[in-house]
Amino acid sequence: MDKEIRYLNRYIDYLSEIKKFSGHTLKAYAIDIRQFCAYFSEQGLPVSKNTIRDFIAHLYVKSKNKATVARKIYAVKSYYGYLVKTGIQAHNPFDGIGTPKQDKKIPQILTENEMQEFLDALPEANFLQLRNKALFEFLYATGLRVSELTGLRDEDIHFAERLVRVMGKGKKERIVPFHESAAAIMARYLAGRRAEFQGRNDRVFVNSRGGTLSQRSVERILQKVYHDLTLSGRHVHPHLLRHSFATHLLQRGANLRIIQELLGHANLATTEKYTTLNFADLLNTYKKFHPRSHS
8 A cells, every 4th residue: 555655745846846747636536546546445356457347337326427527537547657667567457448438528519699689788988897898799709719719819819800810729820800890899998998097008908907817807897797697596607608709700601710719629629621711701701700790
């Protein structure tokens, strides 16, 4: 048991110092691995493919959650991979043991009417209200990830062409159009921001003190503003607006490949079919199918 504790502590140190895992992830890995070790210790079982499968069945009975079981299997499998790599273990007993296939989740969205009513109801009586209106209008206009939105700088937005330059996942740059309504509210907001803070920050969206607006703040603001306006207890988050953006374009008949290009979808980065897209087609499709571009 002392050896197991020592090995586990080494592994957690490795994940922390070398892999730079977050504290939350480290805690989850440690719990999962300890659960595995405790099960085999209490049952007095050798670790083999058959007994591992029994352990997985035990996890299913306890949690009935494929995602949880998959995470636990991955955590312990990775731990044994580390033991093999460091010469402590001769082989990984999890080799050949797969993780359960996840059920595909249907993305939650706001309907077109819900989205339109929410955006139209947003007030702009003061600077923070103006910022919030610009923030959510622009999120829905572009389908950006919240990390991309909070990372925007003034130089990334080109009002004459109504285009925004986005640095996406993997430092992959893309150009996304935005419609006239979004351009108008953004122009009013930026003028208000310059008057309020006199250019202290070149990030597009700032907090109440003029500093960079965090992703967590965007999530919190959206939830509060949506609740206050709609009196709904529904959980809303920035990715909901991204899902709504994509779904509404699709529902109106937009080409799926162009929507994927607008989203900068990482899963499609390795394919070459997007290199043949005509940028004019992308702009025309956006203008034709985005619900707010005709309002």
